[in-house]
Amino acid sequence: MHSMKPINRKARKVEAAVTAVAGDVQALQRRGGEGKIYYPMGCTLNFTPGWEVDISGGTAGLCQPVERDLFDCYLGCGWPAQVPDHLNNAPDWTDKCASAANDWRKVDLVFP
Amino acid sequence: MSATEVLTPTAQYRLREFHSFGALDARFVYLVPSGAIFALNKIGGDIIDQIGQAGPTSEELVEFLLHRGYQPGEIDAALTELEHSEVIICGDFTPAKPEVPVKRFPLQRIVLNITNQCNLACTYCYEYSPDKISKTEGKPKYMPASIAEASINMLIKESGDRPAIHVTFFGGETLLNFPMLRSSVEYAKRKCSEAGKQVEFSLTTNATLLTEHVVDFLAEHKVGITVSIDGDRQLNDNMRVFSDGRGSYDVILPRIKMLLERHKTNSIGARVTLSSGVHHVRRIYEHLTREVGFAAVGFSPATANPNRLYSIGEVRMGNILDGFEDLAWEYRDWAVAGRHHGFTNVNDTLKELHSGISKAYPCGAGLGLLGVGTAGDINLCHRFVDSDVGQMGHVQKGGVNHQARDQFLNTHHIGARYDCHTCWARPVCAGGCYHEAFVHYGNTSAATLHYCDWIRGWNDLCLRIYGEISLRNPSFLDRFTDN
Numbered sequence: 001m002h003s004m005k006p007i008n009r010k011a012r013k014v015e016a017a018v019t020a021v022a023g024d025v026q027a028l029q030r031r032g033g034e035g036k037i038y039y040p041m042g043c044t045l046n047f048t049p050g051w052e053v054d055i056s057g058g059t060a061g062l063c064q065p066v067e068r069d070l071f072d073c074y075l076g077c078g079w080p081a082q083v084p085d086h087l088n089n090a091p092d093w094t095d096k097c098a099s100a101a102n103d104w105r106k107v108d109l110v111f112p
Numbered sequence: 113m114s115a116t117e118v119l120t121p122t123a124q125y126r127l128r129e130f131h132s133f134g135a136l137d138a139r140f141v142y143l144v145p146s147g148a149i150f151a152l153n154k155i156g157g158d159i160i161d162q163i164g165q166a167g168p169t170s171e172e173l174v175e176f177l178l179h180r181g182y183q184p185g186e187i188d189a190a191l192t193e194l195e196h197s198e199v200i201i202c203g204d205f206t207p208a209k210p211e212v213p214v215k216r217f218p219l220q221r222i223v224l225n226i227t228n229q230c231n232l233a234c235t236y237c238y239e240y241s242p243d244k245i246s247k248t249e250g251k252p253k254y255m256p257a258s259i260a261e262a263s264i265n266m267l268i269k270e271s272g273d274r275p276a277i278h279v280t281f282f283g284g285e286t287l288l289n290f291p292m293l294r295s296s297v298e299y300a301k302r303k304c305s306e307a308g309k310q311v312e313f314s315l316t317t318n319a320t321l322l323t324e325h326v327v328d329f330l331a332e333h334k335v336g337i338t339v340s341i342d343g344d345r346q347l348n349d350n351m352r353v354f355s356d357g358r359g360s361y362d363v364i365l366p367r368i369k370m371l372l373e374r375h376k377t378n379s380i381g382a383r384v385t386l387s388s389g390v391h392h393v394r395r396i397y398e399h400l401t402r403e404v405g406f407a408a409v410g411f412s413p414a415t416a417n418p419n420r421l422y423s424i425g426e427v428r429m430g431n432i433l434d435g436f437e438d439l440a441w442e443y444r445d446w447a448v449a450g451r452h453h454g455f456t457n458v459n460d461t462l463k464e465l466h467s468g469i470s471k472a473y474p475c476g477a478g479l480g481l482l483g484v485g486t487a488g489d490i491n492l493c494h495r496f497v498d499s500d501v502g503q504m505g506h507v508q509k510g511g512v513n514h515q516a517r518d519q520f521l522n523t524h525h526i527g528a529r530y531d532c533h534t535c536w537a538r539p540v541c542a543g544g545c546y547h548e549a550f551v552h553y554g555n556t557s558a559a560t561l562h563y564c565d566w567i568r569g570w571n572d573l574c575l576r577i578y579g580e581i582s583l584r585n586p587s588f589l590d591r592f593t594d595n
Contacts, residue, residue: 003156003190004197007140007582009593010468011148018196022189 084110123203125163125173130199131536132160133572135579141199142575145210147468147539148197149578155182155190156199163200170202210472210527216514217521218272220480222263223494226255226292227284228486232318233355234340236387236414245550246485246498254289255486260296262507263484268307270512276310282483282494287321297333316340316383318352319364322371331375338383339368341404343396350389365404372405381408381456391428393435401454410456411436415548433569444577448584461574462581464540466592471526471542478502478520482512492520492556495547501556502546524557531559537571 006015084090089110096106129144139152141160152160155177162168162176170191177187194200228248230237264279271277279300281293297313304311314336330337341364342348349359372380382400390396393411400406413429439455446453453459473479477493484490484507485497492502502520505513526532529543543549544560544567552562581588 001150001193002153002186003159003194004141004150004152004199006148007151007579008147008149008466008468008589010146010470011143011150013468014143014146014148014150014197018193022192022196 084108122169124167124169125200125202126167126205127160127163128198128201128205129207129536131572131575133575133579135576136583138579138583140575140579142465142536143198144536145470145539146198147465147470149465149468149575149582150197150199151579151582155186156194158182159190159194159200207533210525217479218274219267219270219277219482219512220274221278221280221476221482222267223280223282223481223483223497224255224260224263224296225282225284225483225485225494225497226260226286226296227253227289228498229253229288230283230285230318231288231320231354232285232360233353234385235351235353236385245496245501245547247500248486248498251485251487251489251498253486255292255484257292257295257299259484259486259488259507260292261299262488264296264300264303266490266507266511268303268309271309274309276312277304278312278314280494281313281315283316285321286315286317287326290321290326294329297329297335301333312336314338314378318360319367319371320360322364322367324370324374327371327374331377334377336378337371337375337380339364339371339380339406340383340385341368341400342384342390343392344399344403347390347392347396351385351387368404379408380406381410382406384409384411385414386411386432387414388423388425388428391432391435393432394438397439397455406454407452408454408456408459410460415545415551429566433566436570437573440573440577444580447577447581447588450585450588457570458574458577461540461571462578462589463592465571465574465578466589468539470539473521473524473526474542474544474546477546478504478517478524492546496550501550528557529559531561535564535568537564537568540571541567 001015001018006012084093086093090108093108093110094100096108097103100107131142131144133140133142139157141150141152142148143150150156158177158180159173162173166172166176168176173191174184174187178184182190191200195202228246228251267277267279279296281296283289286293293315300311300313313333315330316338317340319339319341340352341361342350342352345359345361348361352360354360382404384390384396384400386393396411397409400409411432413432414423436457440458443453443455443458475481475493477483477496481493482490482504483492483494483497487498488507488509489498489503490505490507490512491497491499492504496502503513504516504520505511522528524543524546526538526542532538532541532543535541544563546556548560548563549558550556552558552560578589
């Protein structure tokens with residue numbers, strides 16, 4: 001909170017209620033601590049330009065190289081990714097791509 | 113939407129209900145009625161001060177804060193959270209009327225008045241004094257086991273899903289009926305074991321009848337004990353006398369020391385009743401802790417009509433608050449050093465402040481607690497047992513009279529106590545003791561107005577101590593979290 005700090009147990013409940021109503025949305029983010037910026041965790045999303053920073057505020061930890069980006073986006077990431085739906089509609093779209101660094105040209109094109 | 117977005121330029125900011133207090137160089141607010149305690153940051157303090165002084169419109173307030181050097185985003189966030197926390201408001205508001213809580217509150221505790229007889233004749237005793245309200249004529253002097261057992265069965269039945277219940281033995285002098293007390297403890301343990309519940313016991317005694325045999329039984333069954341004693345020989349024997357006028361101190365002292373020596377399984381506290389001749393708080397506290405050996409000492413003024421000789425009166429009450437304050441600061445020093453201090457009045461209040469209690473009723477009487485007289489009559493609490501007031505059934509004739517209980521709870525709710533509606537101490541006080549109100553005003557639903565200044569003074573003192581402990585040794589407060 002900006003204006004006051006909760007001291008007793010009831011105040012912590014009030015803080016939680018106020019934050020639920022008036023606090024920032026912090027999905028997929030790590031708390032930066034009081035007064036610090038909230039940085040997104042993991043990859044960036046193309047509809048939120050300006051978040052191209054990693055959790056420390058730099059660029060060193062971004063998804064790179066591109067082949068890591070490709071596989072993390074549809075295997076490791078829970079966020080709707082900019083890749084084909086591997087589970088339902090296009091389960092075999094990377095079958096010919098054993099190593100993304102070498103075989104990236106063999107990835108199928110999938111049209112929605 | 114943020115606070116500043118929803119406001120019209122002409123709407124004025126106002127402060128809502130809270131009590132401000134300071135500790136060291138920090139500022140705190142105690143919010144009413146939530147009971148939340150917050151430390152104010154600089155912007156919070158500036159906002160409250162400006163609203164309190166000027167009653168500004170949103171435009172004026174934002175301008176003031178910008179002028180002070182705060183950033184727009186910071187101002188917006190601060191105003192939004194202060195408004196949602198109900199510290200400030202823009203425009204008019206009508207305080208919500210407190211709702212009466214759910215009925216059929218599960219019972220947690222019964223107080224069994226196992227005898228109405230006593231071997232002492234303390235001048236101020238509400239069982240025997242001119243302010244006596246119980247009518248014991250025609251009632252047995254000693255509660256028979258059948259009534260105690262029916263009471264315990266009723267408690268188990270009425271306790272609903274509660275995993276643990278509590279039986280308190282009260283009197284008269286409880287140990288005058290020790291054989292029945294013993295059989296009741298054993299009965300309650302057996303019945304609670306069958307019902308899958310935990311049971312705890314406590315009793316109040318004047319200590320005159322404590323023997324090693326009795327103490328060993330109480331220790332074995334982890335019975336918590338409150339000993340009534342008013343200080344050293346001179347002070348104690350002022351009021352606590354046998355019927356021939358002899359003081360009780362010399363009789364009880366060796367017995368109390370034996371009790372403290374042999375009984376280690378539950379708390380043993382001293383309970384001091386303050387009256388016109390007994391108001392020396394520190395002297396009493398030091399005697400009972402250092403010389404007698406109590407780890408916990410609690411004080412309470414005698415309940416009395418103001419015309420009684422032993423009634424304390426306003427001047428003496430002022431002295432007592434001074435004495436309490438002196439001991440309370442000592443408690444603070446010990447808490448900062450991480451040490452236990454035995455002044456239970458502070459401890460109990462800090463515990464309530466720490467949880468942020470906001471009471472709908474001043475105590476558990478009629479809610480989670482009921483009293484039972486020697487004949488099995490159920491009443492509001494032990495102080496009203498066998499009186500015409502607050503009757504709520506009979507343990508062998510239908511059990512709790514829920515209709516009478518509901519009616520009592522509806523008429524004694526904080527929402528019905530109009531005198532309390534603008535008082536900042538109502539989350540912890542809720543109007544005061546029903547018995548105190550009845551003796552003073554002839555009405556259980558009256559607020560105990562003769563104590564208002566005293567209660568506000570006491571709670572302000574405890575808030576300042578709480579605030580200071582939160583700054584200097586916050587881990588000390590963890591002990592209030594688990595219980």
